[in-house]
Amino acid sequence: MDNLLSKEIRVKPNGLNIDCYECPSHHCSLLKYCLPENIDLINNRKRCMSVKKGQQVLYERTLVDKIFFIQTGKVKVYKTGINGKQQIIRLSKTGDILGHRGLNRKLYPISAIALSDTILCGLEVNDFVNVLQTNPNLAYHLMMFYADELYYSEIKTRNLAQFSVREKVADALLNIQESFKMSNECESLGVILSRQEIAEIAGTTKEQVSKNLADFKDEGIIQLNGKEILILDCERLKGIVGISE
Amino acid sequence: MDNLLSKEIRVKPNGLNIDCYECPSHHCSLLKYCLPENIDLINNRKRCMSVKKGQQVLYERTLVDKIFFIQTGKVKVYKTGINGKQQIIRLSKTGDILGHRGLNRKLYPISAIALSDTILCGLEVNDFVNVLQTNPNLAYHLMMFYADELYYSEIKTRNLAQFSVREKVADALLNIQESFKMSNECESLGVILSRQEIAEIAGTTKEQVSKNLADFKDEGIIQLNGKEILILDCERLKGIVGISE
DNA sequence: CGTGAAGTTGATGCTTCTCAAGCGAAGTGG
DNA sequence: CCACTTCGCTTGAGAAGCATCAACTTCACG
Numbered sequence: 016m017d018n019l020l021s022k023e024i025r026v027k028p029n030g031l032n033i034d035c036y037e038c039p040s041h042h043c044s045l046l047k048y049c050l051p052e053n054i055d056l057i058n059n060r061k062r063c064m065s066v067k068k069g070q071q072v073l074y075e076r077t078l079v080d081k082i083f084f085i086q087t088g089k090v091k092v093y094k095t096g097i098n099g100k101q102q103i104i105r106l107s108k109t110g111d112i113l114g115h116r117g118l119n120r121k122l123y124p125i126s127a128i129a130l131s132d133t134i135l136c137g138l139e140v141n142d143f144v145n146v147l148q149t150n151p152n153l154a155y156h157l158m159m160f161y162a163d164e165l166y167y168s169e170i171k172t173r174n175l176a177q178f179s180v181r182e183k184v185a186d187a188l189l190n191i192q193e194s195f196k197m198s199n200e201c202e203s204l205g206v207i208l209s210r211q212e213i214a215e216i217a218g219t220t221k222e223q224v225s226k227n228l229a230d231f232k233d234e235g236i237i238q239l240n241g242k243e244i245l246i247l248d249c250e251r252l253k254g255i256v257g258i259s260e
Numbered sequence: 261m262d263n264l265l266s267k268e269i270r271v272k273p274n275g276l277n278i279d280c281y282e283c284p285s286h287h288c289s290l291l292k293y294c295l296p297e298n299i300d301l302i303n304n305r306k307r308c309m310s311v312k313k314g315q316q317v318l319y320e321r322t323l324v325d326k327i328f329f330i331q332t333g334k335v336k337v338y339k340t341g342i343n344g345k346q347q348i349i350r351l352s353k354t355g356d357i358l359g360h361r362g363l364n365r366k367l368y369p370i371s372a373i374a375l376s377d378t379i380l381c382g383l384e385v386n387d388f389v390n391v392l393q394t395n396p397n398l399a400y401h402l403m404m405f406y407a408d409e410l411y412y413s414e415i416k417t418r419n420l421a422q423f424s425v426r427e428k429v430a431d432a433l434l435n436i437q438e439s440f441k442m443s444n445e446c447e448s449l450g451v452i453l454s455r456q457e458i459a460e461i462a463g464t465t466k467e468q469v470s471k472n473l474a475d476f477k478d479e480g481i482i483q484l485n486g487k488e489i490l491i492l493d494c495e496r497l498k499g500i501v502g503i504s505e
Numbered sequence: 506c507g508t509g510a511a512g513t514t515g516a517t518g519c520t521t522c523t524c525a526a527g528c529g530a531a532g533t534g535g
Numbered sequence: 536c537c538a539c540t541t542c543g544c545t546t547g548a549g550a551a552g553c554a555t556c557a558a559c560t561t562c563a564c565g
Contacts (some may be wrong), residue, residue, distance in 0.1 A: 068427060089494045094418045102418040115413060119404045145434055151396035156400055159364045166361060166369055170412040173347040175420040176463030178467035180553065187508055206448060210512065220554060230301030241513095241562085425521065455544065466520060481547055486530095487543095 031063035031086075031134055038086060039255045040069050040110030041141040044156025045160070048082075048153040053146045061136045072113070073127035079117035081137040085109055089195060089206055092116075093215065100217045104168070106130075106194035106206075112160075118144075130169075130206055175218045178256075185255040187217035188237070192246060207242045277308045283331060283381075285355030290405070291329075293398040295460035298391045306381045311374045314503070317358070318372035324362035326382040330354050334376025334440060335453055337361075337370050339462065347461045351375075351439035351451075357405075363389075375451055420463045422447070429472040430500040437491060452487045460471075 026188040035054045040046060063086065066072055072083070075095055085107060086187065090104035092113070098141045106124065107113055108251055117123040118140065147154045188204065193215070195205030210228075217224065228244070236252055238245040246252060280299045285291060292304065307330065311317055317328070320340055330352055337350035337358070349370065352358055362368040363385065392399045419431055433449065434491045436458070440450030455473075456468040462469065473489070481497055483490040491497060 033390045034414070038363065094414060096418050096422040100422055102421050104414050104417055105381060116414070117406070119407045124414070148396070148400065151393070151399060152397050154396060154403055158403035158406060161403055161410055162361070162364045165406055166365070168410055168417060169339060169349050169361070169369070172349055172413060172417050172420060173341050175417060176347050177341040208448055221512080222514085222555080223553070229513075466544080467523080467546085468521070474545075 031065055032061070033063070033086070034058060040084070044084060045112060045153065045157060048150070048156045049146070050150055053150055053153070056142065056146060057136075057138060060142045061138050063134060065134045066133050066135065068129055068131050068133075071126065071128045072133075072135060072258035073123055074127060075124065075126045076122045077124055078119055079114070079140055082115060082118070082140055083112050083113040083145045084136045086114060086134040086136050086137070087132040088135075090133060091130050091212065092127045094125055101126075101213065101215045102207070102218065104171070105164075106191060106216075108195055110247070115157075115161075151195050180217070180219045180223050181227055181230070182256055183217040184213070184224055185217055185231070185252050187213055187224075187229075187255060188244065188246065189249075189252055192217065192249075202239075202245050202247075204244050204246070277306070278331070279303060280306075285329070286332070289329060289355035290357060290402060291396065293395070293401045294391070295395055297397070298395055301387065301391060302381075302383060305387045306383050308379060308381045311378050311380065313376050313378075313395065316373050317378075317380060318368055320369065321367045324359070324365055324368055324385055327360055327363070327385055327388045328358040329381045330356050330358060331379040331381050331385070332381075334375040335372050336375050336457065337372045339370055346371075346460045348457065348464065349416070350409075351436060351461075356459055358463045358479055359491075360406075367410055378427060400497060406496070419503075425462075425464045425468050426472055426475070427464040428464055428502055429458070429469055430476070430497050432469075433476075433489065433491065434494075434497055434501060435461065437494075446489055447492075449489050449491070 020092050028202060031152075035041065035046060035058050038044075038046065046054070064086075072090065073092075089109075089110050089113075090107045090113060092107060093101045093103045095101055107127075111196055113127060113135065114123065116125050120145060121234065123240065147157065174183065191204045191206065191208065197205050209218075211225045213228075214224045216219045231252075234251075236246070237250045237256075239249055267395045277418055278499060280286065280291060280294075283291065288384075291299070311333075317335065332354050335352045335356075335358060336348050336355075338346045338348045340346055352372075356374060358380070359368065361370050379494075392402065407501050421429065423431065436449045436451065436453065442448060442450050453461075455469045459466045473482065473484065476497075479496075481493045481500075482490070483492055
C-alpha cells in the first residue's frame, strides 16, 4: 500500500460517503480489524448508496461485483425456492456485511431487500479481496465470522427439520428479537414485519403465523400493538422452543 | 517457525501416524496450502487414531480440544434435537476436516460417528490456530471453505423449509451420492446407510424414506440391491428435486 | 370516505407422522 | 447345524398436523 492514500486526500464526507472513521460501525463491524491503510483504501474506493424500505439491493443469480456494508438500516436476506417462495435466512443491521456469500461465487446465491430506509457502502469485490490478502488478521476474523454464520445456519437447519409450527413461530420471534434488539430487555422485536415475512423466517404460512401469534397473545406471552409485536414473557417463548443451542 | 523441525527429525511413519507427505490427501485437502514448516509442525504434533464403524468420534457440548482430518474413511456429522432426534448436517470423507465447527467455540456444536472404519489425524486446536496465524494463505482458503459450507447449509435450510417429503428424499439421495461418489457415473451412493440415517439427512421419518424409495424403485429411478441403493436415472431424480442451486 | 392490501378465522382436505403387524436377513447359542 | 432372537425394513391404517381456500375484518393511504 503506498502513501498516496494519506489522510490529506481522504474522500470528503458528503452525506452518504462519510469517512469510515466517522462511521457508526467503526468499532463494532469488521472495520475494527482494518489497518489505517485498509481504511484509506476503502474510503477512497467505496461508493455509498441510499435505498428505500422495500427496495431490493441484491439479486440471486446475478454477477457478484460488490460487497456491501450497512452504514445504517435493516435488511432481509433470502433465498428463492419453488414457485418463487422465499426463505429468509438472515436479518442484517447497521454494521453488518452484505453480499459476502458471493465472495467465492460467480453469482450471488441470495437476494436482499431493505426492511427500512438504509444506507449501504459498496466495495468492489477485487478491492475487498485485496484488503483481505494484505491483512491476515482481517481474513482470520472474517473466517471466524463465517464459522459463526455456519453455526447458526446449521442450528436453523435442524430446527426447520424437527420443530412443529408452534415451535418454529416462537423460534422466529426470538431470532428476530435477537437480530434487531434495541436494549437488553426482552421486549420489542425492533422491526415491523408482515405475517408473510415472519412465515418466511419460520418456514410456514402466513395463516399459521397469524393463528400462533393469536395463541401466544391469549397465553399472555406476547402483546400485539398495531403492527408491532411485543414479547412479554421471553422465558416462556424460550420454553416453547425448548432447545436453545 | 524455527529449524528444529527439519525433515531429518520428522515423525517416523508407524501405520497410523503416517508422514503427511505420504498422506493420500496431501494434494486435495487443506494440506496443500500448508508450507513445509507447517507440515513439519503438524507431522510432529498430530496424533492419529483408528475408529471402528459406528464409533462416536465427536460429542456435542464437550470441550473443544482437537481438530481432526480424515486420513481415510467416512463420517456422519449431526446435531441432536428434541428427544435426541438427530439431524445429519454433513457427510465427510477422506481428506475432509472435522471439528472445525468448534474452532470459535468452547463446546463442539455437533457430534460425529464413523460410517466406516476410519483413521483420523488429530491436532490440538492451539497448534492448528498457530499454523493458521502464521500462514495467511491457509487462513484465506479455510475462510473460503467455511463460505462454501455456509452456502450449502443455507440451501439445505431452504430445502427443508419448502420441499415435500418426496423431494426431500430425492435430494438426500443426490447429496449422499455427491458426498461419497466413487466415479463420475451417477450410480452407487458410495456408502451403506440405514433408512433411519437417510431420514435424518432428509428431515423425515424412516417409514417415509422406505415408502418413497419403493416409489422411486417402481418408477425405475433407483435399484435396491440388498442394502445398496443404485441410482439408475440421475436426471429424473434431479427433476424431482427441481431446483438445484 | 373509498379502495386495496394485510390480517384473522374457520372449514376442508391433503400430507405426513405414528403406530403396529408382518417379513426377512443376520447373528447367537445350544 | 438348526432353532431362536434381534434388528432393520416394509406396508397399511388411523390420527394429527399443517396448508389451502374462502369469507370476513381491519388498517393504511390517497
